Amino acid sequence: MEAKYEFEKKYRKEILQCSRCGFCQAVCPIFGATLRPSYNARGKMLLLKEIMEGYIEPSQELADTFYACTTCQSCTYSCPSNIEVNEIVEEFRKKLYEDGFAPAPLLGVRDSIIKAGNVYASTREDRIEIYPPALREKAQKGELPTKAETLLFMGCLPSYLDMKIVPSLIKTLDAGEVNYTTLATEESCCGFPLFLMGSDEFESHAERLIQKIKATGARELVTPCAGCYKTFKNIYPKIGDLGLEVYHSVQYFEKLVTEGTIKFSGEIAQKVTYHDPCDLGRACKIFEEPRNILKKIPGLEFVEMARNRLDARCCGGGGGMQAYNPDMAVHMASERVRDALAVGAEIIVSGCPACKDNLRKGARAIPKQERGKIKIMDITEMV
Incomplete structure (x- = not known):
């Protein structure tokens, strides 16, 4: 039978390999929140099989099912048939997007990225408002170096929504005397949300950003955003060569600590746990670097959640x-916060601004007498 759809051409064999064992059901955060069989990987593979056999067609109802996925890869790593479920979901979303079934909220995000260069529809000038005063003044006057060894790529959420990640990142790099520059108001979204929704505008968006990055002549790029890191490291190479080494801030900080370039001066006498972001952990296998950093902080007592590393619960x-x-995202975040409370953690640290944001919302959704005074912080704030 000739394949009718692009996802079928690429993944027909894998889809048919699904043995319906249900191992994915036990780890799927969406199924855990909804108990809907069609929302876990097994259900999605059965639906795709029905599509390939011509019994059903792409529809809005199917879109509601396939966009109800965090692409966390928990199912992929639990699958005994080695099915790359997240890749199949991402490929089928392209078909849904092409047919006009992408959810309206995601189309709003798309429009913001295309028109304003960020997911919040904020101005480009607002992107640098979070910079420390001296750096912001240089950026506003056009006095930032056009060339540098290191390019800092802040990401949308750290630039527009979070108040601490960017200042903390810059403070640490200044302490390490790192020779860096930024794209300032010329930085734009990496395009990861476009990729996730299946938009055909992702590739051209990425190509334009690649040219901006290469023009700096940097030999390395550092970002505090897990989504940006995954995009630059795993997705961009299929489109074009960035021509530099990509680091997440946890990798770069560990390097600076190991080299002795930066040293810890203060003490944190609290119980701290680490939440593995899906885009850093399962997607990029960055597990030990943040733990190594935290364990070197004086006074800090590190505690591990029951589900960690490859088995870490997605925060939604x-x-x-x-x-x-x-x-639904907040419901999943609350479950992850409860994982931390169960081991007595006073601070949850992550390496992903989106995780930090959602975990904070999840904590607030838990009754105050249960959540206590638990804090959610990014790794940049701890160094």
């Missing part, structure tokens, strides 16, 4: 879920 902040179904 990825895959477009915060835009598509924010209530």
